[in-house]
Amino acid sequence: MCGIAALFAYKDGAPPVRREELEAINERMRPRGPDAGGAWISDDGRVGLAARRLAIIDLSPEGDQPLTDTSGDLVIVFNGEIYNHRELRARLERSGARFHSSSDTEVLLQLYRAHGADMVELLRGMFAFCIWDKRTERMFVARDPYGIKPLYLADDGSMIRIASTVKALLAGGGISRTRDAAGIAGFFLTGTVPEPFTMFESVRAVEAGTSFFIDASGRGPARPHYSIANVFLRGCAQHAFVGLVPPAMQLREFVSESLTYHLVSDVPVGAFLSAGIDSSGLVALANHVSRGGPLRTVTLSFDVFHGHERDESNTAERFAREMHSKHTTRMVTREEFESDLPRFFDAMDQPTIDGVNTWFVSKATAEQGLKVAISGVGGDELFGSYPSFASVPRMVHGMTLARKVPGGMPAARAALRMLKSPKAPGIARFGSTWSGAYLVQRGLYMPWELHEVMPRDTAEEGLKRLGFLERAEMALQPNPSSDFGRVATLEAVFYMRNQLLRDTDWASMAHSLEVRTPLVDGWLLRQLAPLLTNEGSASKQYFADSPKPPLPEYVRNRPKTGFVVPLIDWAQLEPDGTGTRMRSWAKRVLENFG
């Protein structure tokens, strides 16, 4: 886990890379990698690579970056973890490769040498990396399937700048800070900035699940190496395999396998433990596969929730006792929240209405001396436990029917007028398409409300360039062929990627903590897709059955709350027509976003 940067003056006559800019970018990412830092500039000054390192695999200096291979032809900066690096190493060795360190970074170099761009297909992990190939004078850039690890790019026509965070790119001083109307509109529309947009016109996210080359003519076309929609499509065609093994057993086997990979580390690994099924299931399964004994667990507790059902700490403590985990309940107070807010907003790489919970649980985990923690994030997307898995198909099928039946739409509009939600008109307007229904379900503001929070013409321009509905329809290509697959794809590509994973990254990295997500794993999804499309949201209960013994009733039957933070009270949010007052919080976030 690191922060990485790359500068490539690709165009003939472009000014060379400035070391000061490279180092300024790198320095802004110091919390992401406090253990070591380094920079490399090519002899001709056209290419610069830099990295901050949080040492987790191969703690020796041989794992420091930028890393050059023995021939001197390839140089890499890499952020993330390659969980299957040991088996890839063994396979490469059988083909004649020789290694000089035990780091996964060197495996990437050798794999690139052996397979070229195809190498990304073999990687199991979270990753974003750049490889400078001196032989061809090209830079190879890749990002993991789900977008767990961030990567941003700015291209001014002669130089491409790449870094793990938007704020690091800005810190280099080489790019424009003009705000992007599409980014702002996207933030108010969804509560986060949808990729590839950022808050700045000059910066774009590198698309998750893609790779590309940069050469003298600039950035080449992105080549997809993973499609969530396609995995669900194939899952539908593979129903024949579902019956071979009982569902709970499949989940146990495949999630345990994922955990085994995600526990690969040369430092101790902890776990975030809420009182929910996902994190509890992971902790229970990890007990069977962890070589270092039960994971150390951390739960947050908020003084204002004391005695309320939202207080997760009692349930989590009881469960941790049964798992024989060394457990920490960390109390967070309003004073601490207020005191942390300036640092919180400073670390926030893109505006988001979430992230407070991850900020504090990461802080609490780092306080325990841990550098790595397992999180159950992604479980709701995987097992279909969000309300969207029921409401979005209901909306689409209902509105499609209403459009077909004579008099159906007027009746539907009349019924919707009776709903108090500000989103109700959106159901009639957008609800008959998957992208539209998803926007209504997940939207913070509806498109026609944006003029309340930004100038009308800026909102219109932003919405047009954002093209949310078109991008959502694109995400559903190829057609996942099942209602579950469609919603799961949209949740993974939008909510999880743009909000959960991004927030997890910056909020944990601010505390120099690496968060690993065994339920967000492209290899796991491929195995489970037939089961998930067959069983739908019932999968969650099968997951609860998967540990031995199965999760206890007091965990399974607890009302779903997630990691809830008492924001309304602490941030003194004004009523905004929503139960969560997240619209008020969004405005506060944008005011404070540096």
Add this chain to the structure above:
Amino acid sequence: MKVLLLTTDIYGGYGGIALYNRDFAAAVASHPDCDELVVVPRLIPNTPEEIPPKVRFVAEAARNNAAYFRAVGALRREKFDLVFCGHVNLLPVARMMVERPALLIYGIEAWKPLRDRVRNRLARNACAVISISDVTLTRFLAWSSYGGRTFILPNAIHLEEYAIGPRDPALVARYGLEGKRVLLTVGRIVAAERYKGFDEVIEVLPDLPKDVVYLVAGGGNDLSRLKKKAADLGLADRVIFTGLFPDSEKPALYNLADVYVMPSRGEGFGFVLLEALACGVPAIGSRHDGGREALRGGQLGVLVDPASCADLRLAINELLARGGRQIPPGLAYFSFDNFRARVHTIINELRK
């Protein structure tokens, strides 16, 4: 020591389980303390092979269910020191002989609860479970809550029956393989067993070099679907189906191959992988079924995710590029000598 083995098929049987049972019987009979092994088969589809010394083969049991019950009933007058039940479906019959037989399990038949509660209870009650692989044992233990003794007994490979050899010109001509690099899968092609990975290999073929063809060796009721699939993908000339072939042609078939490939999901072990390796053919197996153990976690071949076309394609390209054929030294782990030693250890443990 007198031993009883109740089996589905063994001598005269076709396929992996019959072969495994023949090896098992030979190993049991070779135990120094074994005076007699009585083998009761449910099926004898072909002419039985030569019956080894000390083995009494109750062939008349294979006529029908009633004959099987009669044969087992007759054996109740005899006293056995050990009773092996060679299939979960035979548990009720084994119960006629002994309260707690030792149960042999192979693959998908033991991966989920059995067809009725009686069998489930009898399975839980076995005095020992001998599994062909760890994956089968793990899956069996998960549903059965069996808590007794367990043993892993992987397939044996008779290395002396296989060798690296030149391509048989007659077979090359028959299948049109001149100048082609050949991927091979051997197995039954039946609709109920669409987990062998034939479909997956056909799907990656368009992304492989044009001189690479896929030889599908075996017969079954799913053959016409696979032929249509290949034709629909424009691969009619690159996917070659042998249909049923005589066992005697097997080593020659393996020697046609450049890479043996089986991205399966339902193999209890994957004996064919060992056969390919014994002919020096580099092998690709699945990381999600018994193939993982046949390839010893990747030491003897390349493991792939059967759900990933890219993983499969890269593995095939990697082995085609690596070239050369050799019998991996680690294959001796599965030699019959080692198999026999494992069986003797199991018998000694069971007699304690």
